[in-house]
Amino acid sequence: MGGFDFSVITNNWEYLAKGLRYTFQVTVFAMAGGIVLGTLLALMRLSSIKPLSLFAAGYVNLFRSVPLVQVILAFYLIIPIALSLVTGEMKPIGAENSAYFTFTIFEAAYYSEIMRAGIQSIPKGQVGAGYALGLTYGQVMRYVVLPQAFRNMLPILLTQTIILFQDISLVYAIGATDFFGAADKINQRDLRPVEMYTTVAAVYFIICFSLSRIVRQLQKKIAIIR
Amino acid sequence: MTYHWNWTFFFDVADDGERYFQWILSGLGWTVTVALCALVIALVLGSILGVIRTTPSKALVAIGDAYVELFRNIPLIVQLFLWYQVFPEILPKGAGDWVKQDLPDVIPAVFGLGWYTAARIAEQVKSGILSLPRGQTNAGLAMGLTLAQVYRYVLLPMAYRIILPTLTSESMNIFKNSSVTYAVGVLELYFQYKQIIEKTNQVLEITIVVTAIYFILAFSVNRIMAFIEKRVQVPGYITSGGK
Numbered sequence: 001m002g003g004f005d006f007s008v009i010t011n012n013w014e015y016l017a018k019g020l021r022y023t024f025q026v027t028v029f030a031m032a033g034g035i036v037l038g039t040l041l042a043l044m045r046l047s048s049i050k051p052l053s054l055f056a057a058g059y060v061n062l063f064r065s066v067p068l069v070q071v072i073l074a075f076y077l078i079i080p081i082a083l084s085l086v087t088g089e090m091k092p093i094g095a096e097n098s099a100y101f102t103f104t105i106f107e108a109a110y111y112s113e114i115m116r117a118g119i120q121s122i123p124k125g126q127v128g129a130g131y132a133l134g135l136t137y138g139q140v141m142r143y144v145v146l147p148q149a150f151r152n153m154l155p156i157l158l159t160q161t162i163i164l165f166q167d168i169s170l171v172y173a174i175g176a177t178d179f180f181g182a183a184d185k186i187n188q189r190d191l192r193p194v195e196m197y198t199t200v201a202a203v204y205f206i207i208c209f210s211l212s213r214i215v216r217q218l219q220k221k222i223a224i225i226r
Numbered sequence: 227m228t229y230h231w232n233w234t235f236f237f238d239v240a241d242d243g244e245r246y247f248q249w250i251l252s253g254l255g256w257t258v259t260v261a262l263c264a265l266v267i268a269l270v271l272g273s274i275l276g277v278i279r280t281t282p283s284k285a286l287v288a289i290g291d292a293y294v295e296l297f298r299n300i301p302l303i304v305q306l307f308l309w310y311q312v313f314p315e316i317l318p319k320g321a322g323d324w325v326k327q328d329l330p331d332v333i334p335a336v337f338g339l340g341w342y343t344a345a346r347i348a349e350q351v352k353s354g355i356l357s358l359p360r361g362q363t364n365a366g367l368a369m370g371l372t373l374a375q376v377y378r379y380v381l382l383p384m385a386y387r388i389i390l391p392t393l394t395s396e397s398m399n400i401f402k403n404s405s406v407t408y409a410v411g412v413l414e415l416y417f418q419y420k421q422i423i424e425k426t427n428q429v430l431e432i433t434i435v436v437t438a439i440y441f442i443l444a445f446s447v448n449r450i451m452a453f454i455e456k457r458v459q460v461p462g463y464i465t466s467g468g469k
Contacts (some may be wrong), residue, residue: 057227065398065444066437067405074433077423081229081430172409173420180304191366193311200299201308208299 008195012186019182020152020203022096026178027165030103034164035157037104038111043141045116056112063109069173076174094175099168108162116155118149155219162211166204179203235428236435246422253418254439260336261404265397267340268347275344276351277283277377290348297345302406304344310410314409331411339407343400350392354385387458394451398444415439 009016018162022202076098084090104162130140150157170181177185183196190196236247279290297305313334314322325334358381366376386393405416419436423429 003311062437062441065402065441067402067416067440069405069408070419070433070436070440073420073423074429074437076427078433097311101272130302166299169303184307187311192317193307197304197312201304204301204304205296205299209295212299225406 005192005199007197008186008190009199010070012182012190015186016028016179016182016199018191019179021178022177023165023179024167026103026168026171027161028097030107030164031161033104034107034111035115037108038113039115039146041112042115042119045112047117048144060109060112063106064113068106068167069170072099072102072173074169075105095171095174097173098174099176099178103164104167107160110160111157114153114160117148117156118153119145119153122148151222154222155215158215158218159212162208162215165211166208169204229430231431232428233431235426235431238426240425246426249418249422250415250435250439253413253415256332256412256414257401257404257416257443260332260339260407260412261401263336264339264343264404265400265411267337268343268396268400271341271344272347273382275348276355279348279352280355281373290352294345294348297342298349302339302342303409306335306338306406306410309338325376332407335407335410335412338410339400341405343396343403346396346399347393350389350396351385354389355381357388358384384460387455390451390455390458394448394455397451398447400437401443401447402440404456 017029041056043060044052045060047053077096079098079101080090083093126144126148127140130144135143166179171178172181172184175181180200183200187193187196236250237245240246240249275290275293278286279294281287284346300308310331314325316322317325347418361379362384363376366380367373371379404412404414408417408420415436422432426432
C-alpha cells in the first residue's frame with residue numbers, strides 16, 4: 001500500500017470540492033424547506049381541527065420510524081412513477097435532483113417536532129393576550145408565538161441541521177455524487193481507500209466540530225437573554 | 227404509463243430457489259441481530275465513557291470527551307467505510323488480510339454501529355449523572371463508600387432511570403441506522419429491499435411492506451422500553467414513566 005499519498009487528494013481536489021458543494025447545497029435547501037414545512041406541520045399538529053392534527057401526527061411518526069436510506073431510494077424510484085401519472089410519460093429525474101426533494105420532506109418531520117416543542121414553550125397567556133388585543137390566529141402566530149419559538153429553538157434547529165449535513169452522505173444509496181460519493185467514486189477508479197476515506201472523515205469532522213462549537217456559543221448567548 | 231400492482235409476487239420463487247418473502251424475513255433477522263448486538267456494545271461502552279466523563283480525573287474526562295466529539299462528528303457511513311476499508315490497510319499485512327478476507331462482514335458492521343452509537347449514549351449517561359444533586363455524591367463519600375461504590379449504588383441506578391426516555395429513542399435509532407450496514411455487505415432488511423426492487427420492479431408493494439416492518443420494529447422497541455420504564459420506576463420519584 002505504501003505511505004499516505006497526498007497527491008491522490010490534491011489531484012482530485014476539484015472533484016471532491018464539487019461533491020462538497022453539492023452536500024452544502026442540499027443541506028441549505030433542505031434546511032430552509034424543512035423548517036418551513038416543519039413549522040406548518042407543527043401548527044397543524046397543535047391545531048384543534050382533528051383531520052389536520054391527525055395528518056401531521058401520521059406524517060411525523062411515519063418518517064421518524066423509517067430509515068433515511070430507505071426513504072432516499074423509495075422517493076428516487078417512486079417520484080418518476082407519481083409524475084408519470086400526471087404527465088403521462090416516464091422520465092427519470094436524476095439522483096442529484098431527487099435528493100433535494102427527499103431531504104426536505106424527510107427532515108420536515110424532525111424540524112416539526114422541534115418547532116412543536118418551541119411553540120409549546122410559549123406561555124398560553126401570550127396567545128390569549130394576542131386574541132384579546134384583536135389579533136387573528138395568523139397574526140398571533142406571525143407576530144407573537146413563532147418569532148419566540150424560533151428563537152428559543154434556534155440552537156436545536158441548527159444541531160439538527162448538522163445531523164442533516166452528515167446524513168446527506170446517505171445519497172450513496174442512489175449513487176449521487178455528494179462529498180462522500182465523490183471520494184467513493186475516486187476510490188473505485190484509483191483504489192486509494194486510505195487517502196480518500198480518511199480525507200472525507202477529517203473534513204467532515206472539522207466542519208461538524210466547528211459548527212457544533214458555534215451552536216454551543218449561540219446557546220449560551222440565547223440562554224442569558226432569556 | 228400505469229403501474230402494474232402485483233401483491234402475490236412475494237410468494238414467487240427467486241433465482242436462489244427461495245421465495246421473496248423469505249428474503250424479507252432473513253433480512254429482518256439480520257437487522258434485528260445487528261441492531262441488538264450493536265446496542266449491547268453501545269450501552270456498555272457508552273456507559274463507561276459517560277461515567278469517566280463525570281469523574282474528577284482530568285485525563286479520563288479528556289479521553290471521554292475526545293471519543294464523543296470524534297464519533298459524533300463523522301457520518302455513520304463514513305465510519306463504517308473507515309473500519310471496513312481503511313482499518314485493514316493500516317494493520318500489519320497478515321492481520322489486515324485476515325480482517326479483509328476471513329472476518330465476516332457483519333463483525334466490523336456491528337462494532338462500527340456500536341461505537342458510533344456509544345458516543346450518543348455516553349452523552350446521555352453523562353447528562354443523567356450530572357442531573358443528580360451533587361449532595362448525593364458527597365453523602366455517599368461521607369458515609370465511607372468509595373467513588374466506585376457511589377457510582378454503583380447511588381448515582382447510576384437513578385441516572386439510568388432518568389435517561390430511559392432518551393435511551394428509548396436511541397434504541398429506535400439503532401434499528402433504523404442498522405440499515406446503513408448494507409453498504410459494507412450485511413444482508414439486512416434494506417439490502418433485501420434494494421435487491422427485491424432490482425429483481426422484480428414492484429417498487430410500491432415492497433416499499434409499503436418494508437416501511438410497515440420498520441414501523442412495527444420501531445413501535446415494538448418503544449413498547450418494550452415503556453414496559454421497562456414502568457417496571458423500574460421508583461415510586462414517587464419519576465411519575466412520567468411508561469407513557
